[in-house]
Amino acid sequence: MTISNSRCIQTIALLPLLMLLTDSIGARGMCFDEFVISGDNLYPSNQPDGKRIVLVPGKTETWKQCQSACVNGTTRCHSWTLFFENATQGLANNCYLRTDDYWNPQFVHGQKHLTVASGVNCKSPPATALPNAPPPNVQFSWDHVPVFIHTSNTTGPFNDQALQIMAKFPIVTIEKYQGPNSGYHYPAEKWVCCEEDRIVDTLKSVKKINPNITGIFYYNMVLDYPQYRLHENFAKNESWWLHDQFGNVVKVGINAGAHNTKDLLVYDTTQEAVSELFMHACLDLVPSGAVDGCFVDRPVDGLPHQNMTTDMSVNLMASHVTTLQAFQEQLKRGPLIANHGYGMPGVNAAMIEVFRPTEEDIMLLQWTADRGKLVEAHMVGGDCTTDEGIQDHLAAFLIGAGNYSYFGCGPWFTSTSIDSQWKASYDKPLGAPLGRPSKTKSVYTRKFASGTTVHFDCSTNKGTIDWAKSPEMKQYADDLIY
Structure with a gap:
């Protein structure tokens, strides 16, 4: 996908007046780093502040279809979206994201339900692209499952x-x-x-x-x-x-x-x-x-x-x-x-x-x-x-x-x-993860320092965890071998 004279926009801008944007926007090269989500549907959006509204009901693009659109740049996904106008500095680079099935629309305009959500999917910017708060002062360890x-x-x-x-x-x-x-x-x-x-x-x-x-x-x-x-x-x-x-x-x-x-x-x-x-x-x-x-x-x-x-x-x-x-x-x-x-x-x-x-x-x-x-x-x-x-x-x-x-x-x-x-x-x-998870077909795999290995199959939504032996059990097994 080629993007000319463009930058990825992560700010949310909300317009007080709703307008309908149709396919006249065209499927030209767009940065799809921003999208909105309603239920399990993902919809990219990219408009300048003050014009960033998409209100196209009746579209049914799925998460995977829009991922493909993002990668290939061949189609444009649509959504019902409401954005802030003239986003203040406090709202700059702000993203809201929900993917669960229990999404409750935040605003209702007439009989049309409008959601406010945004996130980053393929071509995700680095973490530093969004302002970070100071890291929390909490206990954290990979020695066991953090809970x-x-x-x-x-x-x-x-x-x-x-x-x-x-x-x-x-x-x-x-x-x-x-x-x-x-x-x-x-x-x-x-x-x-x-x-x-x-x-x-x-x-x-x-x-x-x-x-x-x-x-x-x-x-x-x-x-x-x-x-x-x-x-x-x-x-x-x-x-x-x-x-x-x-x-x-x-x-x-x-x-x-x-x-x-x-x-x-x-x-x-x-x-x-x-x-x-x-x-x-x-x-x-x-x-x-x-x-x-x-x-x-x-x-x-x-x-x-x-x-x-x-x-x-x-x-x-x-x-x-x-x-x-x-x-x-x-x-x-x-x-x-x-x-x-x-x-x-x-x-x-x-x-x-x-x-x-x-x-x-x-x-x-x-x-x-x-x-x-x-x-x-x-x-x-x-x-x-x-x-x-x-x-x-x-x-x-x-x-x-x-x-x-x-x-x-x-x-x-x-x-x-x-x-x-x-x-x-x-x-x-x-133990600490040995890198990011890998994916082969529909199965994610991730390995951890203790020897624990985790698999998750996205086609069935089933996971397995092969736990490493505890130090005591490993010593016991070694003693049996020798």
Whole structure:
């Protein structure tokens, strides 16, 4: 593919007005380094700032078809995409990327659902092409599978046995449902403050066992959960609440699974005072010694859209990005885990909330890790209670993992034992990877310093892990031979 007088554009620019671009753009040589993703479909896009919009419904190019288009330069993929106009410096080189099947469009224009997502595929620029946040100050080792735990106990404090298990994980995140009456199975009006204290107390208990763990505080950037002290401060000033184009207070609810929420307020982070309030809800916990970093849910998706103009939605999204960038500056090398914020510049960590054993998710993990980010890959599907049940996911993870990549599975909250959270596989020898994975036909292979070898077949989404013998078992085998 020949590109003349062109450069690869990685910035996202959002236009407040939507226009339809057709094939009149032509299939001339284009840099396809940027694409947008909806579901499993991948769509490149390349237009100058101020004109970067593609709104072509009805197209069905698949991931592989668009990869071929990218390589051969013979066709152009299309998409429904909404971009920011006049991207600010804070949004420069910003990329959002989601590939899971549960994509929720961020904006709705009339009856057309519009997604905001971007990433880099073939002809990927080096990691330095995107602004990097400082590397996270966390434990990381290839000696064994790098893992994390993200959970909470809806019945009260974890018992000693559970704390011992949690203390084995280098990263421990406590979710919003820690303690009774914290929101699980209760209507919002019965939730009890203050979740901040319950999370801090839990992390302190884990750190008494292992002071080297990284403690992570969870909260949501959209939903004002009433069990937090943050809610008590936020609710005092109605001018801080998000309002729609008619001046009405925006309220959001979730009625899915165990969630039973309705009429929750939304943070209007376009206001500096609200942005500061949100940041300090976590930052002020760091001096406790229990909290080393923060997990921010819904930073790039799940934004309210009812009765919101495109400009209002765009500004809210932009304020999320700039808030988290300022947040990271104050947190310094503490991990700031932005859920789905895979390419967000100036933020040093992200979670793949729905990590599946697929080539697409392997690529997403590699792409994010190559940008120097801490990546939590949270397994969904399979059976998280057994080593056999996680094998395909774990194999996919090990194929794509980089430095600061961590694997995890299990529910966000529990009322029973967490014994199954720690797997025998996590104790087996791994060692640093001996290079990038290789691929023969549909099978990826990656070897590790211990002798462990991992295979993953993209045609079946099945993986195998040939674990190296532990030093003790190797010595035992050598003794038998001699």
